[in-house]
Amino acid sequence: MYKVLVTDAISESGLTPLYEHPNFEVDRYDQLQPNKLFSIIGNYDVLIVRSQTNVTKELMDVAPRLRIIARAGVGVDNIDVEAATKKGIIVINAPGGNTIAATEHTMAMLLSLARKIPHAHQSTVNGNWERKKYQGIELYEKTLGIIGMGKIGTEVAKRAKSFQMNILGYDPYLTEERAKKLGITKANLDEIAERSDFITIHTPLIKETKDLVNESYIQKMKKGVRIINCARGGIIDESALLEGLHSEKVAGAALDVFEQEPPANFELLKHPNVIVTPHLGASTEEAQEKVALEVSAEIINICEYQSIRSAVNMPQITSESQARMQPYLQIGEQMAGIAIQLLKTAPEKIQIAYFGELLDEDTSLLTRSIIKGVLSHHLSDSVNLINAFHLLREQGVHYQIQKEASNKGFSNYIELTLYRNGEKVSVAATVLIGLGARIVKIDDYRIDVKPETHLLYIKHHDIPGMIGRVGSILGNNNVNIGTMQVGRSAVGGEAIMILTLDKKIDGPVAIEIQSLKGIKDIQILELTSGYTLEEATL
Numbered sequence: 001m002y003k004v005l006v007t008d009a010i011s012e013s014g015l016t017p018l019y020e021h022p023n024f025e026v027d028r029y030d031q032l033q034p035n036k037l038f039s040i041i042g043n044y045d046v047l048i049v050r051s052q053t054n055v056t057k058e059l060m061d062v063a064p065r066l067r068i069i070a071r072a073g074v075g076v077d078n079i080d081v082e083a084a085t086k087k088g089i090i091v092i093n094a095p096g097g098n099t100i101a102a103t104e105h106t107m108a109m110l111l112s113l114a115r116k117i118p119h120a121h122q123s124t125v126n127g128n129w130e131r132k133k134y135q136g137i138e139l140y141e142k143t144l145g146i147i148g149m150g151k152i153g154t155e156v157a158k159r160a161k162s163f164q165m166n167i168l169g170y171d172p173y174l175t176e177e178r179a180k181k182l183g184i185t186k187a188n189l190d191e192i193a194e195r196s197d198f199i200t201i202h203t204p205l206i207k208e209t210k211d212l213v214n215e216s217y218i219q220k221m222k223k224g225v226r227i228i229n230c231a232r233g234g235i236i237d238e239s240a241l242l243e244g245l246h247s248e249k250v251a252g253a254a255l256d257v258f259e260q261e262p263p264a265n266f267e268l269l270k271h272p273n274v275i276v277t278p279h280l281g282a283s284t285e286e287a288q289e290k291v292a293l294e295v296s297a298e299i300i301n302i303c304e305y306q307s308i309r310s311a312v313n314m315p316q317i318t319s320e321s322q323a324r325m326q327p328y329l330q331i332g333e334q335m336a337g338i339a340i341q342l343l344k345t346a347p348e349k350i351q352i353a354y355f356g357e358l359l360d361e362d363t364s365l366l367t368r369s370i371i372k373g374v375l376s377h378h379l380s381d382s383v384n385l386i387n388a389f390h391l392l393r394e395q396g397v398h399y400q401i402q403k404e405a406s407n408k409g410f411s412n413y414i415e416l417t418l419y420r421n422g423e424k425v426s427v428a429a430t431v432l433i434g435l436g437a438r439i440v441k442i443d444d445y446r447i448d449v450k451p452e453t454h455l456l457y458i459k460h461h462d463i464p465g466m467i468g469r470v471g472s473i474l475g476n477n478n479v480n481i482g483t484m485q486v487g488r489s490a491v492g493g494e495a496i497m498i499l500t501l502d503k504k505i506d507g508p509v510a511i512e513i514q515s516l517k518g519i520k521d522i523q524i525l526e527l528t529s530g531y532t533l534e535e536a537t538l
């Protein structure tokens with residue numbers, strides 16, 4: 001049973017899939033005081049929030065069960081994603097569910113700003129009839145600068161075009177081709193400042209966008225510019241904006257989001273040319289239902305079907321690619337398990353090479369599985385696909401990933417090499433269509449082993465009778481051999497033997513084998529019985 005805690009005002013109908021699912025138990029609070037949240041979070045596997053709940057590292061520190069933080073919306077700036085990643089907690093959001101709501105809110109702000117509707121409304125209900133005072137301006141043939149041409153910026157552009165506005169768009173990812181298709185002009189930030197009558201912001205709040213609209217940027221703007229922010233507080237420096245309004249460089253501003261929410265300083269909000277709403281961009285019935293349905297579906301998907309469609313702290317992989325990579329994930333983790341046990345210590349460097357048809361595949365998840373397989377030998381359950389890279393860096397382990405078109409004799413081929421103090425262990429695997437995955441090489445020895453839970457690795461001299469003597473000891477100790485594979489460098493030289501066994505052998509049996517003449521090394525290898533994404537993430 002997965003326990004889910006909902007702490008913000010999330011759509012009830014959007015949570016229906018979780019309510020109706022027999023494996024989920026949902027506790028919901030529309031607003032939870034931080035101390036109450038801290039006292040109960042330890043009981044939950046999943047936390048669902050909007051922008052109002054601060055999901056800090058300190059909160060995660062007292063949440064040992066927490067495996068998923070779901071943001072029913074876009075912005076994850078109220079979640080310490082880095083801390084979640086380090087702890088192996090998957091962070092998901094609902095990137096598309098409120099796009100239309102935020103777009104329409106932006107259009108409402110744009111029109112309200114141009115026609116001074118909120119102030120005119122207030123004046124009229126106060127008994128005034130101030131037709132001259134509330135004369136506005138038209139959008140028609142004005143220039144709208146859009147900073148951030150992602151989902152919302154793009155939808156705003158489409159709607160503003162129907163008002164016959166000229167549109168300038170700036171986004172590091174905006175190509176000439178896409179701009180042309182949208183019927184807008186690709187511009188840089190300075191061009192937007194110099195040419196726009198209205199500027200609307202649709203970027204996330206990140207290091208690069210913090211105070212993007214600051215005093216010097218406002219200085220570059222046209223006199224009489226009107227600014228809209230329905231993205232995030234903090235992208236506009238509020239004191240610089242207030243200064244711009246005082247100097248009349250800025251003719252008006254429409255703000256849905258603030259540096260501090262709820263705002264503490266009302267000087268900006270009360271300015272006669274400013275209109276504000278309390279972070280309502282996503283607040284429509286439709287958007288709220290959509291974002292809650294989106295995260296509910298993804299939570300069920302992750303917990304029940306061991307698949308991650310999209311996560312903030314995981315690489316984005318298409319479901320087709322995920323399906324194609326599924327057989328590789330298990331062998332990746334298993335070959336890592338073999339390599340790390342043969343190395344007998346923690347590696348200082350990991351090298352992973354992909355060959356053949358893997359050249360064209362998205363191998364990011366496979367790389368994470370291999371790293372997880374290596375690290376979990378020493379770090380056990382604390383490592384998963386989310387925090388694998390973080391833990392690798394934390395352990396100071398270097399890594400190198402290579403891709404080559406050559407096929408090494410197989411259509412696909414993965415080679416993992418672990419290095420430590422001049423020693424190295426190398427394990428290679430392939431997935432054979434219709435036959436499944438095989439370990440095909442250990443160091444310089446070619447083999448063909450279908451990995452099982454219990455393996456026995458023996459390094460020995462290639463002398464007659466060795467296979468029989470090892471087989472007899474195992475038989476005498478009631479250990480059934482599944483398969484046996486021998487690989488040798490040269491006749492009479494050094495050789496390896498890999499046996500799959502039906503059960504784990506005891507230390508004394510290994511010692512008996514070790515004492516045979518010609519045995520150089522023996523290792524009892526244990527592999528996890530089967531990889532699932534659930535094991536890796538939850």
Ligand SMILES: NC(=O)c1ccc[n+]([C@@H]2O[C@H](COP(=O)([O-])OP(=O)(O)OC[C@H]3O[C@@H](n4cnc5c(N)ncnc54)[C@H](O)[C@@H]3O)[C@@H](O)[C@H]2O)c1
Pocket residue numbers: 074075076095098099102147148149150151152153170171172173202203204205208209230231232256257279280281282283
């Ligand atoms: N007011 C609300 O209630 C509300 C509702 C939904 C979304 N939002 C906010 O709106 C913003 C946009 O949301 P979205 O769904 O369109 O996101 P998105 O990820 O689709 O688009 C964001 C765009 O910003 C661009 N960008 C990043 N850095 C930039 C920079 N330095 N300069 C210019 N562009 C940059 C990105 O390339 C991307 O195209 C987010 O901050 C989101 O949190 C607010």
Ligand SMILES: O=C(O)[C@H](O)COP(=O)(O)O
Pocket residue numbers: 050051052072073074075076098231279280281282283
């Ligand atoms: O980033 C978002 O999705 C919006 O800012 C909406 O936030 P909210 O869910 O708190 O309304």
